[in-house]
Amino acid sequence: MLMPEPDRATIARRDEIVAALRVIVPDGVIDRAEGMRVYESDGLTAYRQLPLVVVLPGTTQQVADVLRWCGRNGVKVVPRGAGTSLSGGALPLADGVLLGMARFNRVLEIDADNRCAVVQPGVTNLGISQAVAHLGFYYAPDPSSQIACTIGGNVAENSGGVHCLKYGLTTNNVLGVEMVTIDGEVVRLGGRHLDSAGYDLLGIVVGSEGLLGVVTEVTVRILPKPSTARAVLIGFPTSEAAGDCVAAIIAAGIIPGGMEMMDRLAIHAAEDFVHAGYPRDVEALLIVELDGPAAEVDHLIERVAEIARERGSVTLRVSESEAERLAFWAGRKAAFPAVGRISPDYYCMDGTIPRHRLPLVLSRMREMEAQYGLRVANVFHAGDGNLHPLILYDANRPGELERAEAFGSDILRLCVEVGGVLTGEHGVGVEKRDLMGTMFDENDLAHQQRLKCAFDPDGLLNPGKVFPTLHRCAELGRLHVSGGKLPFPDLPRF
Amino acid sequence: MLLRPEDPARLAEMVAGALADGTPLELVGGGTKRGLGRPMQAAATLDLSGLAGIQLYEPAELVMAAGAGTPLAAIEAELAANGQMLAFEPPDYGPLYGGPAGRQTIGGVFATNLAGPRRIKAGAARDHFLGTGAVSGRGEAFKAGGRVVKNVTGYDLCKLLAGSHGTLAVLHSVTFKVLPAPEKARTVLVFGLDPATAAAAMAAALGSPHEVASAAHLPPGIAARSAVDFVRGAGAAVTAVRVEGPGPSVAVRCTALRELLGAHGAVEELHSSRSARFWAEVRDVAGLLPDPATALWRLSVAPMDGHRVAAEVGRALPAELLFDWAGGLVWLAVPAEGDAGAAIVRGAVAGVGGHATLVRAPEALRAAVPPFQPQAPGVAALSARVKAGFDPRGILNPGRMAPDL
Numbered sequence: 001m002l003m004p005e006p007d008r009a010t011i012a013r014r015d016e017i018v019a020a021l022r023v024i025v026p027d028g029v030i031d032r033a034e035g036m037r038v039y040e041s042d043g044l045t046a047y048r049q050l051p052l053v054v055v056l057p058g059t060t061q062q063v064a065d066v067l068r069w070c071g072r073n074g075v076k077v078v079p080r081g082a083g084t085s086l087s088g089g090a091l092p093l094a095d096g097v098l099l100g101m102a103r104f105n106r107v108l109e110i111d112a113d114n115r116c117a118v119v120q121p122g123v124t125n126l127g128i129s130q131a132v133a134h135l136g137f138y139y140a141p142d143p144s145s146q147i148a149c150t151i152g153g154n155v156a157e158n159s160g161g162v163h164c165l166k167y168g169l170t171t172n173n174v175l176g177v178e179m180v181t182i183d184g185e186v187v188r189l190g191g192r193h194l195d196s197a198g199y200d201l202l203g204i205v206v207g208s209e210g211l212l213g214v215v216t217e218v219t220v221r222i223l224p225k226p227s228t229a230r231a232v233l234i235g236f237p238t239s240e241a242a243g244d245c246v247a248a249i250i251a252a253g254i255i256p257g258g259m260e261m262m263d264r265l266a267i268h269a270a271e272d273f274v275h276a277g278y279p280r281d282v283e284a285l286l287i288v289e290l291d292g293p294a295a296e297v298d299h300l301i302e303r304v305a306e307i308a309r310e311r312g313s314v315t316l317r318v319s320e321s322e323a324e325r326l327a328f329w330a331g332r333k334a335a336f337p338a339v340g341r342i343s344p345d346y347y348c349m350d351g352t353i354p355r356h357r358l359p360l361v362l363s364r365m366r367e368m369e370a371q372y373g374l375r376v377a378n379v380f381h382a383g384d385g386n387l388h389p390l391i392l393y394d395a396n397r398p399g400e401l402e403r404a405e406a407f408g409s410d411i412l413r414l415c416v417e418v419g420g421v422l423t424g425e426h427g428v429g430v431e432k433r434d435l436m437g438t439m440f441d442e443n444d445l446a447h448q449q450r451l452k453c454a455f456d457p458d459g460l461l462n463p464g465k466v467f468p469t470l471h472r473c474a475e476l477g478r479l480h481v482s483g484g485k486l487p488f489p490d491l492p493r494f
Numbered sequence: 495m496l497l498r499p500e501d502p503a504r505l506a507e508m509v510a511g512a513l514a515d516g517t518p519l520e521l522v523g524g525g526t527k528r529g530l531g532r533p534m535q536a537a538a539t540l541d542l543s544g545l546a547g548i549q550l551y552e553p554a555e556l557v558m559a560a561g562a563g564t565p566l567a568a569i570e571a572e573l574a575a576n577g578q579m580l581a582f583e584p585p586d587y588g589p590l591y592g593g594p595a596g597r598q599t600i601g602g603v604f605a606t607n608l609a610g611p612r613r614i615k616a617g618a619a620r621d622h623f624l625g626t627g628a629v630s631g632r633g634e635a636f637k638a639g640g641r642v643v644k645n646v647t648g649y650d651l652c653k654l655l656a657g658s659h660g661t662l663a664v665l666h667s668v669t670f671k672v673l674p675a676p677e678k679a680r681t682v683l684v685f686g687l688d689p690a691t692a693a694a695a696m697a698a699a700l701g702s703p704h705e706v707a708s709a710a711h712l713p714p715g716i717a718a719r720s721a722v723d724f725v726r727g728a729g730a731a732v733t734a735v736r737v738e739g740p741g742p743s744v745a746v747r748c749t750a751l752r753e754l755l756g757a758h759g760a761v762e763e764l765h766s767s768r769s770a771r772f773w774a775e776v777r778d779v780a781g782l783l784p785d786p787a788t789a790l791w792r793l794s795v796a797p798m799d800g801h802r803v804a805a806e807v808g809r810a811l812p813a814e815l816l817f818d819w820a821g822g823l824v825w826l827a828v829p830a831e832g833d834a835g836a837a838i839v840r841g842a843v844a845g846v847g848g849h850a851t852l853v854r855a856p857e858a859l860r861a862a863v864p865p866f867q868p869q870a871p872g873v874a875a876l877s878a879r880v881k882a883g884f885d886p887r888g889i890l891n892p893g894r895m896a897p898d899l
Contacts, residue, residue: 165643169646199880202653295747352644444637447884477886
């Protein structure tokens with residue numbers, strides 16, 4: 001993956017840039033290599049780059065001053081939350097300022113009556129749920145990195161999680177943001193009310209991967225904690241049968257709180273690691289969790305069990321206690337580190353497919369395993385068709401990383417080919433940037449980039465991410481008008 | 495002049511032609527909401543009713559795709575036949591503008607991003623809009639999003655297009671999330687609350703784990719117009735809380751909510767068809783605020799601010815009102831005179847945060863008073879640049895949302 005060629009002139013001005021940032025944030029500039037080292041990569045650790053300089057503002061005013069200065073001086077800016085991105089969204093640039101938002105770590109207000117909380121972007125995802133737990137509330141989106149990832153990063157990436165089939169992604173749970181644009185302007189989008197008075201700019205800022213502005217405050221919707229949650233652990237002899245079961249549950253009108261699938265390799269890795277009591281002699285394991293009022297959960301769990309039996313399940317356990325429910329999840333939640341134990345490195349993919357294409361996609365993946373000589377363990381948000389194939393490789397073996405990446409790209413192309421998309425919840429970042437053309441044509445991408453031009457005409461915010469080619473905004477703005485005269489002049493007039 | 499494309503390629507040609515000539519186009523689906531927004535002078539009408547038909551429906555995948563001109567009624571009938579629904583409960587404003595019911599198209603629903611009483615639980619149209627094929631004001635066809643429910647590939651252009659009232663692009667096909675219809679629905683009614691107490695009661699219900707899907711409050715005079723006997727005959731204000739789900743669950747939760755809300759006043763319960771009729775009239779409004787001569791405001795504020803804003807407006811203006819979204823959506827019917835109370839209404843909303851839309855008023859009034867809440871300067875500037883990117887010559891519904899949009 002190539003990043004844009006660093007601008008030598010900017011690098012030559014480094015001392016001047018550092019000095020200017022020190023004036024704005026006197027106690028928050030890191031310019032020594034050993035201090036910047038922790039920022040050199042995010043969750044996509046295969047890519048590393050020291051930034052030009054790191055700045056850690058503590059107030060919205062400082063963010064505005066930093067962005068205004070960088071905007072006026074043509075200096076690139078890469079925003080960063082906790083750095084857990086799996087797509088390289090926070091990968092620094094050699095000629096760019098890394099803007100860390102870690103100091104924005106306060107919960108500003110909890111408004112139980114209006115069912116929302118106002119927090120700074122550096123608060124962790126789990127931190128929000130913890131802050132409102134004493135009132136019986138929680139924040140629904142729960143990416144697996146929730147103990148570390150920040151809500152600001154969740155807004156940038158439109159993060160999902162296990163519960164998003166029922167409760168939605170970040171975009172469905174954010175009511176408002178305060179955001180600073182590259183010219184240092186502070187704007188408020190949304191608030192505690194619903195829907196937008198004009199264009200839904202909040203809706204495009206969520207998931208914009210740090211390319212449109214830097215969020216300095218977030219208002220999230222909080223929900224009453226369900227009174228009960230129970231899970232069913234179901235083993236199937238084939239992944240087809242498991243897939244049929246998922247479809248049948250939804251066709252029966254049931255939307256579970258979570259519905260996860262693991263394949264044999266993932267099941268074994270997880271069982272060896274945490275001893276969750278998973279059956280070893282099945283090809284696919286489903287965890288179906290129902291949450292809500294006790295009467296509903298007890299009613300639906302029976303129906304799910306019934307459907308599973310009809311679809312040929314070979315093992316089935318219903319959690320009878322909270323401890324048992326957590327044990328069912330322990331294996332799934334530890335699936336990534338469990339796979340980490342059986343392979344020196346793994347590469348986590350994130351495509352979404354129409355669910356009924358799962359058997360085809362899995363069998364094509366088996367063929368690719370042979371072709372690339374690498375193994376894949378599959379964990380799958382089965383309810384919404386979001387695949388997380390984990391490609392096992394060893395970075396110390398020459399060529400294996402490249403092979404793993406090529407394999408991953410083939411998987412994502414396959415997802416698009418069967419009607420799916422490149423990324424369900426991890427974002428495009430640098431990782432999937434060059435695959436955007438498999439899903440979108442030039443016109444599609446140009447319309448997306450025109451949005452970028454409205455916010456950041458000089459392309460200074462997080463360049464090199466999301467878009468495979470950097471078109472100049474002037475070029476994108478040019479109109480190609482041909483002909484003239486409306487077609488069909490003979491059409492009726494009134 | 496009337497343009498009526500029958501396929502996306504024809505649509506793109508027509509928009510490109512209008513661009514070349516600088517001909518402003520008014521986009522029309524079912525034409526039910528032409529009274530919403532600023533009056534426009536468009537030289538041509540772009541009638542999208544020819545781009546109709548369900549293109550894809552996979553109930554087990556929770557997804558449907560249809561031509562933008564497909565009547566909503568056809569879509570809802572197909573979904574109902576499969577036990578599914580559009581969870582955001584699109585309202586039908588046809589009668590509110592003096593037209594017939596049941597004429598709107600699915601494209602119009604997404605272009606206006608409206609939602610009914612289930613908004614507080616299930617989200618608005620925007621939250622179910624997965625993908626689209628469209629032609630921008632540049633005369634260029636493009637697509638956005640996809641057909642799967644979980645997708646973060648690139649900017650979420652569907653969010654931008656939802657609620658853009660046809661000022662950025664012409665939608666020709668839309669792909670959206672559908673959900674199972676609840677097996678049972680019931681509504682708990684509480685009688686005789688004032689708006690402030692009602693707001694507190696609704697907050698208590700929504701803050702409980704009983705999964706409330708909707709909450710509305712009708713002052714006595716409004717409740718008396720209900721088509722539902724228990725509501726009409728109450729002789730008092732009616733606060734209503736809706737519960738949906740599997741039968742046994744609904745029964746248990748209703749009992750719990752009756753207990754929770756019983757402290758505030760006498761309670762009653764509406765079962766299936768009465769419950770459905772009640773929420774349909776709250777959704778469509780026209781039956782409850784029926785005087786066609788009044789100007790209608792629709793306010794979106796934080797739920798606990800609704801009654802405060804309403805009280806402030808009520809002190810200055812003769813207004814009839816109705817609360818949905820647990821108090822966060824306030825409908826006001828005021829005399830269609832002067833500025834239709836704009837200074838007072840928008841002043842009250844500015845005090846708490848939110849927005850006020852003048853949904854219905856005579857054309858001259860909508861030309862003088864901005865129907866959509868004017869934006870803060872920074873946001874307005876961004877919006878104008880977005881418009882310039884998508885529709886640089888301003889040929890799509892020009893001026894409908896604001897003079898420059």
